[in-house]
Amino acid sequence: MTTDPTTTATEEAPAPAVAPAIDPRLLVREAGFAGYLSEFKRKMKSGDLGSVPVVLGLILIAAIFQGLTGDFLKADNLTNITKWIAGPGLIAVGVVFVLLLGEIDLSLGSLAGVSAAIAAVLSVRSGVNEWAAVLIAIAAALAMGALHGFFFAKIGVPAFVVTLAGMLAWSGLQNYVLGDKGTANVLNDGVIANLDTYFLGDGDVIYAWLFAILGIVLFGAGQVLDHRRRTAAGLTARPMSEIALRTGVLAVIALAAAYTLNQDRGLPLPLVIFLAVVVITDFVLRRTGYGRQVFAVGGGVEAARRAGINVAWVRISVYMIAAGMAALGGLFIASQQGSADKMLGGGNALMNSIAAAVIGGTSLFGGRGKTWSALLGILVIQSIITGLDLVHVNQAIQYMITGAVLLGAVVLDSVSRRTQKSAGRG
Amino acid sequence: MTGAPVLALRGVSKRFGAVQALTDVHLEVNAGEVVALVGDNGAGKSTLVKTIAGVHPIDEGAIEWEGKPVDINRPQAAQALGVATVYQDLALCDNLDVVGNLFLGRELRRFGTLDEVAMEKRAKELLDTLSIRIPSVRIPIAALSGGQRQVVAIARALVGDPKIVILDEPTAALGVEQTAQVLDLVERLRERGLGVILISHNMADVKAVADTVAVLRLGRNNGVFEVATTSHEEIISAITGATENAVTRRQARLAEEAK
Numbered sequence: 001m002t003t004d005p006t007t008t009a010t011e012e013a014p015a016p017a018v019a020p021a022i023d024p025r026l027l028v029r030e031a032g033f034a035g036y037l038s039e040f041k042r043k044m045k046s047g048d049l050g051s052v053p054v055v056l057g058l059i060l061i062a063a064i065f066q067g068l069t070g071d072f073l074k075a076d077n078l079t080n081i082t083k084w085i086a087g088p089g090l091i092a093v094g095v096v097f098v099l100l101l102g103e104i105d106l107s108l109g110s111l112a113g114v115s116a117a118i119a120a121v122l123s124v125r126s127g128v129n130e131w132a133a134v135l136i137a138i139a140a141a142l143a144m145g146a147l148h149g150f151f152f153a154k155i156g157v158p159a160f161v162v163t164l165a166g167m168l169a170w171s172g173l174q175n176y177v178l179g180d181k182g183t184a185n186v187l188n189d190g191v192i193a194n195l196d197t198y199f200l201g202d203g204d205v206i207y208a209w210l211f212a213i214l215g216i217v218l219f220g221a222g223q224v225l226d227h228r229r230r231t232a233a234g235l236t237a238r239p240m241s242e243i244a245l246r247t248g249v250l251a252v253i254a255l256a257a258a259y260t261l262n263q264d265r266g267l268p269l270p271l272v273i274f275l276a277v278v279v280i281t282d283f284v285l286r287r288t289g290y291g292r293q294v295f296a297v298g299g300g301v302e303a304a305r306r307a308g309i310n311v312a313w314v315r316i317s318v319y320m321i322a323a324g325m326a327a328l329g330g331l332f333i334a335s336q337q338g339s340a341d342k343m344l345g346g347g348n349a350l351m352n353s354i355a356a357a358v359i360g361g362t363s364l365f366g367g368r369g370k371t372w373s374a375l376l377g378i379l380v381i382q383s384i385i386t387g388l389d390l391v392h393v394n395q396a397i398q399y400m401i402t403g404a405v406l407l408g409a410v411v412l413d414s415v416s417r418r419t420q421k422s423a424g425r426g
Numbered sequence: 427m428t429g430a431p432v433l434a435l436r437g438v439s440k441r442f443g444a445v446q447a448l449t450d451v452h453l454e455v456n457a458g459e460v461v462a463l464v465g466d467n468g469a470g471k472s473t474l475v476k477t478i479a480g481v482h483p484i485d486e487g488a489i490e491w492e493g494k495p496v497d498i499n500r501p502q503a504a505q506a507l508g509v510a511t512v513y514q515d516l517a518l519c520d521n522l523d524v525v526g527n528l529f530l531g532r533e534l535r536r537f538g539t540l541d542e543v544a545m546e547k548r549a550k551e552l553l554d555t556l557s558i559r560i561p562s563v564r565i566p567i568a569a570l571s572g573g574q575r576q577v578v579a580i581a582r583a584l585v586g587d588p589k590i591v592i593l594d595e596p597t598a599a600l601g602v603e604q605t606a607q608v609l610d611l612v613e614r615l616r617e618r619g620l621g622v623i624l625i626s627h628n629m630a631d632v633k634a635v636a637d638t639v640a641v642l643r644l645g646r647n648n649g650v651f652e653v654a655t656t657s658h659e660e661i662i663s664a665i666t667g668a669t670e671n672a673v674t675r676r677q678a679r680l681a682e683e684a685k
Contacts, residue, residue, distance in 0.1 A: 226543075233547045287539045292522075296530055299521035306517045307531030308502065367521035 036242045051361055053412055054376045057405075058383065065387035072387055075263035081386055082261070083196060085378045086270030087112075087332035091353035092360075092374035093281055094325030097318045099357055100285070100298045102366020103159040105322050107148060107166030108353060112330030113345030114174040115141045119192060119331060120184035120340035121177050130191040138327045144170060145323025149316030167350075175342055183341035186334055196270055196335035203266035211267060212258035220247040270332055274375070277325070281371040294318060298367035329353075348399065355402065356381050359409035380405065430493030431456045432589050432621045433478065433509070438487035440473055447473040448645045450487070455590060455621040460612060462624045462636035462653070466665055470645040471625050475592050478623070479511040480504035510583035511592040516575055518582070520568040524560060525549045527567055528582050552581055556614055558607075573604025577611055590621045597631050609635050629658055643667050 044052070065072035091108050098105040119137035122128040128136070144166065151162045178184060186192040200207035223243045230237035261267055285291035296304040297314045305311050326345075333349070334340040358364060359380050360373025381402060388398045431454040440448040448470050455461050465471050476482045478489070483499040490496065491507055498504050504511075518527050525542070528549050534541045549563045558577045560570060567575060576596055583591055593612070597605040612635045615622050626632050632639060633653060641648040641664040649664045 229543045230546075233543050235543065235546055235550070283539075287542075289533050289535065289540060292526065292530070292533060292540060295522060295526075296519045299519035300517065302515070303517040303519045303527075303530070306501075306513075308505075309531055367519070 036239065036245075051372070051376055054360055054373075054380060057359075057380055058376070061380065061383045061387060065383070065390060069387075069390045071390055075260050076265075077386065077390070078260050079264040079268060081379070081382050082271040083268045084336065084386070085375075085382045086196075086274040087329045087336060088349060088353050088356065088381070089274050089374055089378040090277060090329035090332060091326050091349070092356040092378050093277055093371050094322030094329075095353050095357040096360075096362045096369055096371050096374050097281075097285075097294065097325075098159075098322045099362050099364060100294050100366060100369055101315060101318055102298050102364075103152070103315075104354075105148070105163045105319065106160065106350065107144075107163040107170055108322060108326040109345040109350030110167045110170035110174060111141050111144060111323050111326040111345070112333060112349065113340070113342075114144075114170045114177065114330075115327035116330035116334035116340040116344050117174045117177045117184065120186050120334060121179075123187060123190065123192070124184050130187060134191060134331060137331070138324055141323040141327030141330075142320050145320040146316055148323070149319035152319065153312040153315035171346065174345070178340065178342055183339050185339040192331055192335050193338070194269070194335070195273075195332050198269040199266040200269060200272065201266065205262040205266060208258035208261045208267040211272065212254035215254050216247065216251045219250055223247065270335075273332075277328070278371050278375050285371065290314075290317075295367060348402075351406075352381050352402070353378070355406040355409070358413060359406065361413075363413055364410065365413075377409075430490070432492055434490040434493075435474075435478070436488045436490060438474070438477060438484050438489070440470075440477055440482060441485050446645060448477070448484075451642070451645070451647055453640055453647075455623060457589065457621055458616050458619045459638065460616050460622040460624055460636045462626055462632040462639045463642065464626065464629075464632060464639055464661065464665055465642035465648075468644075469642040469665075471642055472594070473645075474642065475511065475594060475623065475625060478504065478509060478590075479592060480509075505586065505588075508587070508589035509592065510586060510588035510590070512579050512583050512594060512596065514594045514598065516579040518567045518575060518579055521566060523566050524553075524563040524570075524578055527578060528552070528585055530582075532586065548585075552584060556581055556584075556611055558611070571604070573600050573607055576600060576604065576608055580608070580611055580615075584615075584620075588620065590623065591615055592623045592625075594625045595627065596624070597626065597628060605631065629661065632661070633658065641665055 062072060071077055091112055094108055095105065115137040118140055119130075119133045122133035122136060123130040148159075148162050148166050151157045152159045175182070220243070223238065223246065224240075227237045227240065227243060258267075261271075285294060293304065293309045293314050296307065296309055297311055301311055304314075330340075330345055333344055337344070353374075356377030357369070357374055358377065360369075360375065360377030362369025362373040362377075384402060384405060385398060388401065393401075433453075433455045435451055435453040438448055438451045438453075439446070451470070451474060453461070453463075453474070463471050463474065473482060477484050478498065480498045480501040480503050483497075488495050489498055496503075496507060498507065498509075519530065522530065525546050529545050534544045534548070536544065546563055553560065553563065556577070558581060560574050560578065567578065570578065580591070580593065580596065596608050596612070600608060609631060612622055612624060616635075616637075624632070624636060636653050639651045639653055639656065639661055641651070641661065643665065644667075648667065651661060651664070
């Protein structure tokens, strides 16, 4: 009966006599736009909040600071925010991978610091080619991540302890690499320096528009192709009205962002790289066998093992990915402050990244989340920090407010988990 | 049911340190036959199943697959032959949807990426041929009831087109209706020509679906019965070892004393 599109394309079609009668308790999704709305309402009620709270939070934050200062929504401020989120945001992408396993990595801040230190010291003091220095730094971080993964997956030391030891050890290595001076300025107008300061085409407006339109077209085309394939296979497909709505929302956001960026200095390189990393990692997690393995290990280690998944390898590779992301993030932070120093990656850099992943909607309990939550979460955190800077609130208050937002996000995660359980979706 | 049985154990023994878990056990499973494996706790049912599934390699004896002797010393070897095992704890990933779980570890790919459309289509076909009713194949396993999870776990075993399916206590935690659903499913497996090994403590289930009952007692064969011609009591007495139990010992002692 699956080959018969009339019975499967719309689930409310009367079942043929041979097919099992549809259970009256089952949820039946109406076709078309009404179905989309009712499905959305049902998801909200059952605690499957998705990104709704974050988006509402972002709008609220923007409204508050715009009201207080009148400067928050100005093009140069928003452009600065998109530049600043790249470093901690990339670290947060790594955090998402680790959280999907239901684990934690406390060493990512130190890894960011030590990678930036290696790249800066190699290129400035040892005269190594800057590209080579960057690659060596990332490779070193991957090796450190593999070491964490090895002790966790093969020896069985709890990840918390392994990465705590890593946090101390790598921050020691960071100080050692930097030597007595304790800081290494990046080369003027070099590769690392340009990571933060470069604008595509030196601010040519065409790039922002191009990327926005490219994103909209690719998204829309992908959705339509998927719709066609599913309909051809006789499966329920997302209705065209919903595709139009989604593409429309994306178009508004992307075009508004492109317009705003062009009002200032154009499309910043850090934003492009960060977005590319988020899109690629999201694709890897949702559409590849490897991503499925990560989710499987996060959802049930024993089930994954019996399905023939090499659990140890998945764990080690995830710690390597997290370390690689941290290294990349560290380079962006070094680029932004113009130097790699002993403080880089210390303080609350790690906490901000973990907070970003959780605020964005990735569960601390494993198995649920996406890398987009790194983008949304870090936007929230950076907006709060920038906004509070604009109203000249001192750092002590900033910490407290960021802490409260993080607690709020975790409470939301826990409560939504509980609601999902009682709604049978936990 | 002509020719050699799909799976035959000939004089299989298995020892764990000081414990002789299995001694000279024989078992045959034909295509389209449901063999119930019964026995008390510790009788060796699980060990026997694990030797077939490749978890515990056998110490002595031989395993024959379609008449030819084979070595099953790894779970992958058993899977490659066509043995699918559904363990009691199901081993499903709660966060993945039904399709994801059905194809976990053997995802269909297209240009190197997951082919969700083909997987969903095959999942629907499979569930339809088994008359399995679940709300949606895109619902996470966590949202399903115990019975639904059990049928998904069994369906999952069938994705690899096995010839023998081993079900470890499939109805142990299920309600009346769900048990009936699982038993229906076992019958459908038989109709598809699969050999089924069903471990169960529930005599009603055994009588309902099994063709043959193989009884294990203290790691040895204690009789193989045709379900149709065997009474409930005969099976129970084979399980408990009615010829050698507290009651018979007392009778023997009394008879001894009377002399």
